[in-house]
Amino acid sequence: LKDLSEKQMSPKMKAITKERAASQPLQERSLETRQDIMASALEQFARHGYEAASVNEICLAAGVSKGAFYHHFSSKQELFLELLTTWLDLMDGQFALLRAQSDNVPQALAKMTVMFGEVYTAAGGNLPVFLEFWSQAQYNPQIWQSVIDPYRRYQKYFAEMLQEGIDEGSLKPIDPQMTAQVMVAQAVGLLLQGLLDPDGADWQRVTQYGFQMILNDLLV
Amino acid sequence: LKDLSEKQMSPKMKAITKERAASQPLQERSLETRQDIMASALEQFARHGYEAASVNEICLAAGVSKGAFYHHFSSKQELFLELLTTWLDLMDGQFALLRAQSDNVPQALAKMTVMFGEVYTAAGGNLPVFLEFWSQAQYNPQIWQSVIDPYRRYQKYFAEMLQEGIDEGSLKPIDPQMTAQVMVAQAVGLLLQGLLDPDGADWQRVTQYGFQMILNDLLV
Amino acid sequence: LKDLSEKQMSPKMKAITKERAASQPLQERSLETRQDIMASALEQFARHGYEAASVNEICLAAGVSKGAFYHHFSSKQELFLELLTTWLDLMDGQFALLRAQSDNVPQALAKMTVMFGEVYTAAGGNLPVFLEFWSQAQYNPQIWQSVIDPYRRYQKYFAEMLQEGIDEGSLKPIDPQMTAQVMVAQAVGLLLQGLLDPDGADWQRVTQYGFQMILNDLLV
Amino acid sequence: LKDLSEKQMSPKMKAITKERAASQPLQERSLETRQDIMASALEQFARHGYEAASVNEICLAAGVSKGAFYHHFSSKQELFLELLTTWLDLMDGQFALLRAQSDNVPQALAKMTVMFGEVYTAAGGNLPVFLEFWSQAQYNPQIWQSVIDPYRRYQKYFAEMLQEGIDEGSLKPIDPQMTAQVMVAQAVGLLLQGLLDPDGADWQRVTQYGFQMILNDLLV
DNA sequence: ACCACCGGGACAACCCGTTCCT
DNA sequence: AGGAACGGGTTGTCCCGGTGGT
Numbered sequence: 008l009k010d011l012s013e014k015q016m017s018p019k020m021k022a023i024t025k026e027r028a029a030s031q032p033l034q035e036r037s038l039e040t041r042q043d044i045m046a047s048a049l050e051q052f053a054r055h056g057y058e059a060a061s062v063n064e065i066c067l068a069a070g071v072s073k074g075a076f077y078h079h080f081s082s083k084q085e086l087f088l089e090l091l092t093t094w095l096d097l098m099d100g101q102f103a104l105l106r107a108q109s110d111n112v113p114q115a116l117a118k119m120t121v122m123f124g125e126v127y128t129a130a131g132g133n134l135p136v137f138l139e140f141w142s143q144a145q146y147n148p149q150i151w152q153s154v155i156d157p158y159r160r161y162q163k164y165f166a167e168m169l170q171e172g173i174d175e176g177s178l179k180p181i182d183p184q185m186t187a188q189v190m191v192a193q194a195v196g197l198l199l200q201g202l203l204d205p206d207g208a209d210w211q212r213v214t215q216y217g218f219q220m221i222l223n224d225l226l227v
Numbered sequence: 228l229k230d231l232s233e234k235q236m237s238p239k240m241k242a243i244t245k246e247r248a249a250s251q252p253l254q255e256r257s258l259e260t261r262q263d264i265m266a267s268a269l270e271q272f273a274r275h276g277y278e279a280a281s282v283n284e285i286c287l288a289a290g291v292s293k294g295a296f297y298h299h300f301s302s303k304q305e306l307f308l309e310l311l312t313t314w315l316d317l318m319d320g321q322f323a324l325l326r327a328q329s330d331n332v333p334q335a336l337a338k339m340t341v342m343f344g345e346v347y348t349a350a351g352g353n354l355p356v357f358l359e360f361w362s363q364a365q366y367n368p369q370i371w372q373s374v375i376d377p378y379r380r381y382q383k384y385f386a387e388m389l390q391e392g393i394d395e396g397s398l399k400p401i402d403p404q405m406t407a408q409v410m411v412a413q414a415v416g417l418l419l420q421g422l423l424d425p426d427g428a429d430w431q432r433v434t435q436y437g438f439q440m441i442l443n444d445l446l447v
Numbered sequence: 448l449k450d451l452s453e454k455q456m457s458p459k460m461k462a463i464t465k466e467r468a469a470s471q472p473l474q475e476r477s478l479e480t481r482q483d484i485m486a487s488a489l490e491q492f493a494r495h496g497y498e499a500a501s502v503n504e505i506c507l508a509a510g511v512s513k514g515a516f517y518h519h520f521s522s523k524q525e526l527f528l529e530l531l532t533t534w535l536d537l538m539d540g541q542f543a544l545l546r547a548q549s550d551n552v553p554q555a556l557a558k559m560t561v562m563f564g565e566v567y568t569a570a571g572g573n574l575p576v577f578l579e580f581w582s583q584a585q586y587n588p589q590i591w592q593s594v595i596d597p598y599r600r601y602q603k604y605f606a607e608m609l610q611e612g613i614d615e616g617s618l619k620p621i622d623p624q625m626t627a628q629v630m631v632a633q634a635v636g637l638l639l640q641g642l643l644d645p646d647g648a649d650w651q652r653v654t655q656y657g658f659q660m661i662l663n664d665l666l667v
Numbered sequence: 668l669k670d671l672s673e674k675q676m677s678p679k680m681k682a683i684t685k686e687r688a689a690s691q692p693l694q695e696r697s698l699e700t701r702q703d704i705m706a707s708a709l710e711q712f713a714r715h716g717y718e719a720a721s722v723n724e725i726c727l728a729a730g731v732s733k734g735a736f737y738h739h740f741s742s743k744q745e746l747f748l749e750l751l752t753t754w755l756d757l758m759d760g761q762f763a764l765l766r767a768q769s770d771n772v773p774q775a776l777a778k779m780t781v782m783f784g785e786v787y788t789a790a791g792g793n794l795p796v797f798l799e800f801w802s803q804a805q806y807n808p809q810i811w812q813s814v815i816d817p818y819r820r821y822q823k824y825f826a827e828m829l830q831e832g833i834d835e836g837s838l839k840p841i842d843p844q845m846t847a848q849v850m851v852a853q854a855v856g857l858l859l860q861g862l863l864d865p866d867g868a869d870w871q872r873v874t875q876y877g878f879q880m881i882l883n884d885l886l887v
Numbered sequence: 888a889c890c891a892c893c894g895g896g897a898c899a900a901c902c903c904g905t906t907c908c909t
Numbered sequence: 910a911g912g913a914a915c916g917g918g919t920t921g922t923c924c925c926g927g928t929g930g931t
Binding site: 498581583595626634637643652657 | 716719798819853862864868884
Binding site for chain 2: 213
């Protein structure tokens with residue numbers, strides 16, 4: 008997740024970087040430009056929202072011409088989608104990793120909670136895009152598809168894990184489907200609250216507390 | 228909450244209504260125009276989002292001139308804020324009512340769950356504005372203030388209720404503050420899920436289920 | 448000329464005046480309203496120019512509703528024209544007066560110079576409308592007519608005066624027509640300079656000086 | 668000064684020119700577009716005044732899209748200022764040239780008079796912008812600055828010239844400062860009169876006559 | 888008779904995302 | 910990869926009638 012928030016230097020710095028990079032292999036330079044744009048876009052989307060963030064600003068902040076922009080991305084939308092999928096892929100990877108590293112289900116669940124906190128901090132100032140993804144999904148089928156797919160996948164992950172736990176006897180025989188949905192809902196809700204009102208509470212603690220409440224119902 | 232989603236007639240119908248209204252008392256006519264605009268705006272915001280919804284479209288759909296629009300609202304923002312506060316006031320009223328009608332705390336909590344479901348259905352197709360409110364709060368301090376105030380109030384409501392329950396002996400001595408926050412988070416999360424993926428689950432049932440899980444931890 | 452720049456109270460003051468005036472005879476009140484509007488308009492036109500001054504602002508500053516405005520004046524233009532003619536009539540009166548009060552031509556000319564200085568100070572902060580009159584005359588035939596008529600009249604006045612002076616032997620036999628035009632031109636030029644760069648020179652003195660130069664050529 | 672008033676072809680002609688120009692080197696094409704816009708703007712400002720001239724009209728008359736317009740100028744104001752400074756620079760150049768070409772002061776003064784006449788004719792139909800410049804200087808500090816600077820410079824030019832004349836013994840020991848101001852004032856006044864009432868007199872002749880009057884006071 | 892609210896459209900300036908051509 | 914140009918669309922405001930209350 009860190010990759011999403013690095014490259015936070017000033018445009019001026021960027022310009023210099025650019026000049027220095029002039030003697031790089033072409034392909035490398037192209038890739039770098041592409042990532043500069045993405046980093047800049049991420050920040051702009053987070054700061055102003057998808058609609059209010061202008062391509063112009065993104066280019067300016069990235070130290071890149073509009074011509075370059077449309078060379079790399081066919082539209083603002085595509086860039087947005089690209090950002091979205093990158094984000095989701097990272098999340099997916101994290102999930103899989105965590106699950107693989109855990110021996111039993113309760114342990115994996117506990118780790119999830121930790122990871123959740125990490126997402127929150129790792130995204131840095133760019134967490135608001137998360138909400139923006141969600142919001143835009145309402146109005147654009149393609150984004151909706153891209154957001155809903157992994158989302159359902161997460162729920163399935165959880166449900167399967169819970170089922171496993173039940174099977175191995177470490178969890179009570181609750182309804183895995185619905186429990187998973189509740190858990191995800193809680194996670195999402197806490198994220199949004201932390202997003203909107205970061206100083207309103209110690210959200211890390213509240214998150215721990217909330218998951219513990221649910222676990223109380225699950226553990227044998 | 229119903230007032231927010233009525234007035235769903237076509238623009239053509241509206242135009243006729245307008246003409247008929249020409250002979251009404253001025254004040255009444257003015258009020259009606261204002262509400263027409265608000266209803267239209269609610270729909271447009273829900274359908275396209277705050278930024279993408281144009282004042283022009285809102286006026287067209289309301290069968291109202293832009294002159295009328297800017298007579299009633301000084302800006303798109305102000306209208307948005309107006310919509311927001313109306314919504315929140317309604318919610319506040321519902322909360323207070325429900326609490327007053329309940330004898331003990333567990334009963335009130337149960338009713339809340341029901342009310343939550345009602346919100347979901349009552350908003351009709353215009354629920355997406357909810358997300359839009361949340362989203363815009365990120366970028367606009369005034370909206371943020373307007374959204375965060377009642378939000379914190381709700382949490383306080385809940386926390387007080389829980390404290391009451393503990394005092395009257397109907398609830399376990401849990402941490403009321405954090406529990407309230409978790410409950411609100413779950414509500415919000417479920418709402419968003421229902422918003423994004425209405426057909427992904429029977430959210431009414433999931434909601435019931437989720438609150439039951441929390442209640443299990445609370446009840447003596 | 449003073450009438451043009453009095454009534455410089457704040458809108459608040461006006462509002463009070465208005466309320467007090469509620470018990471006045473209707474006609475009187477109407478007249479007052481009309482003059483309030485004109486005073487406000489004068490100020491607004493002077494401050495922002497004809498186009499940039501909005502009827503709204505004029506009304507606000509006058510403490511008058513837009514309905515009232517259009518009751519008294521059929522358009523912004525008409526008001527402007529009204530202002531213009533009022534101004535010009537005042538000037539005309541002053542001219543006639545001065546000429547009547549003078550025994551011989553050189554004396555009258557000297558007095559003109561004094562009067563000119565008075566115009567400058569009497570107009571107070573609202574002198575820029577003068578330029579605005581001139582400017583608008585370019586684009587609007589009606590205003591042009593209203594501005595050009597008295598203008599030519601002034602020149603004729605001067606020319607006649609000079610002719611008189613020649614006839615009575617107090618002036619050299621110069622071309623009265625062209626001399627008059629030059630004098631008026633100088634007056635206008637000095638006015639504009641004083642308008643644009645009030646602190647650039649002691650325009651009163653320069654005016655005296657300039658007219659003296661011309662007089663040197665005229666006096667026998 | 669002629670450059671300011673050429674390019675008076677119809678929009679249609681322009682469109683053709685544009686298409687032909689599509690195969691020009693980019694920089695040249697850009698420059699041409701810029702000048703097309705400026706020429707069109709000059710005409711529109713002259714015809715309707717600064718405020719009343721719309722960017723739309725300017726673009727239409729120039730055969731250029733609004734996008735192109737805002738690519739070249741950041742605002743209508745900036746364009747106006749650009750026009751102003753170009754004009755003033757031209758004037759400055761003319762002044763310097765004339766002075767350099769003259770042997771003694773009286774000769775230079777005489778030439779100035781001629782030049783003044785040329786300005787009048789060279790500007791063609793676009794002289795009204797002159798008044799517009801003056802007018803807008805009242806309401807906009809930046810324009811004021813741009814207009815007042817060269818203006819004071821002209822006066823200083825004149826004053827220095829006069830001082831030179833006094834020193835070289837070709838002029839009487841008058842006050843050079845005030846005399847210069849009077850001369851400029853007369854010039855401005857005559858210009859405005861010629862502007863407002865072109866058929867009211869033979870302004871060329873009147874100008875000659877007026878300057879002669881002043882010269883009478885200066886020459887030894 | 889006078890005034891105030893309300894509404895009507897046209898249109899302003901500006902900017903946006905995008906494409907074309909070098 | 911980039912500078913120039915495109916045109917449609919944005920919010921907001923302007924000037925102005927009409928309708929009803931005082």
